[in-house]
Amino acid sequence: MSDSRRALLSALADGPVSGPGLADRLGISRAAVWKHVEALRSEGFEIESTGDGYAVTAVPEYGGRAIEYGLDADFDIEFHEALGSSNDRARELASDGRENVAVVAREQSASRGRKNREWTAPDGGVWMSLLIRPDEPPAYAPLYTLAMAVAVCDAAREAGVDVGIKWPNDVIVSEASDNSSATADESNRGYRKLCGILTEMEGEADRVSWLVIGTGINVNLDPATLPEGATSISAEAGEVERRVFVQRVLERFSELASDLESVLPAWRDRADTLGQRVRVHTASGVIEGEAVDVEHPGTLVVETENGIERVHAGDCEHLRPA
Incomplete structure (x- = not known):
């Protein structure tokens, strides 16, 4: 997005x-202001010319400019219908040297998750990939996944x-906290998935690219379509x-990424996994026990029959009580 359109x-x-006020604020001519306003109108914004100047009376339901309107975070939005x-x-934008861009699609045809699992991404969801270039070592990368x-x-x-x-990296609705499906046994900890997150990285030994x-x-x-x-x-x-x-x-x-020390405490406060019996499938085998903590930069701590195990990556299952 151009600096003028952002402003x-x-x-x-x-x-x-007012038009003159916009021209002064943006450092452009009144004719250029009018062209920008007309461009927004063509994208679905309803903008009236009142006695006090231009006023937005309606914003499109979705789209790049709609997301940027009133956004209090320094990200450009690249929006695609499909x-x-x-x-x-x-990743293409990363190769072009871009940063702080949120790629948003109304729908996707080749969505994938962990281990290249395919999933459906029709209109109605939020399908978004955020490109950033944090000045941190690669070991800190998991914190950004937790922050998201x-x-x-x-x-x-x-x-x-x-x-x-x-x-x-899954945001879930736990059945135990859902009045519509909870049973008398409140320890029944099934869940329904609302969101998944997949982070990809390129970096050097000491910094993330x-x-x-x-x-x-x-x-x-x-849900019938999911x-x-x-x-x-x-x-x-x-x-x-x-x-x-x-x-x-x-x-x-943006708030969390600018204060990485706040990420783990915030994650713990919202974690459904901690305190649960879990089974984690890792590259070296299966670990089963009680999830007791998450340590920097996102390591799961599991208390097993044989002692404490620390898991850096894996697929985690919540186990229903016997």
């Missing part, structure tokens, strides 16, 4: 502003959904404005 959206979000994979596109999980968790809670995080954090969130989707065991924001609490939901995720992520 225009910021000014309009603050309230009515895309194979937002992670693939974000916290950001999605907080946005979902703001939307009215009681969610938690399953280590390391780039991170792409891919996020697939079931927002306004009918894989078994999945749910959506709309199914749990009703439909939400996707542009506002994306803004909340990006703003919360």
Whole structure:
């Protein structure tokens, strides 16, 4: 997004502003202001010319400019009506030297998760990949995945959904905290998946070159169209404005990324995994026991019959009590 368009959206979000005021603020001519306003109108913004100046009266339900309007985080939005994979596109932008870009697609045709598992990404969800270049060593990369999980968790809670995080990167609705499905046995800890996160990285020995954090969130989707065991924001609490939901995720992520020491405490506070019996499938075998903590930079600590095990990567299952 151009600096002029960013400044225009910021000014309009603050309230009515006159054409001359916009021209002075943006350092462009009044004719250029008019062209920018007309471009926004063509994208679905309703902008009235009032006695106090230009005023936005309606914003498109979704789209790049709609997400940027009022966004309180320093990210450019690259929006696509349809895309194979937002992670693939974000990696292309990384090769071009870009940073701080959120690639958002209305729908995707080649979505993939861990171990290249394919999944459905129709219109109604939030399919987004964030490209950043943190000035941190590669060992810190998992913290950004945890930060995104916290950001999605907080946005979902703001939307009215009681969610938690399953280590390391799934946002879930636990059946034990769901009044519609809870039984008399409140220790029954099944769950439904709301969001998955896939992070890809390129780096050197001492620093990250780039991170792409891919996020697939079931927002306004009918669970009947989703894989078994999945749910959506709309199914749990009703439909939400996707542009506002994306803004909340990006703003919360930005807060956490600028203060990495806050990430683990925030993750622990929202964790559904801690205190659970788990089975973790790792490259070296299966670890089973009680998840008791997560340590820097995202290591799961499991208390087993043979002592403490620390798991850096793996697929985690929550086990129902015997």
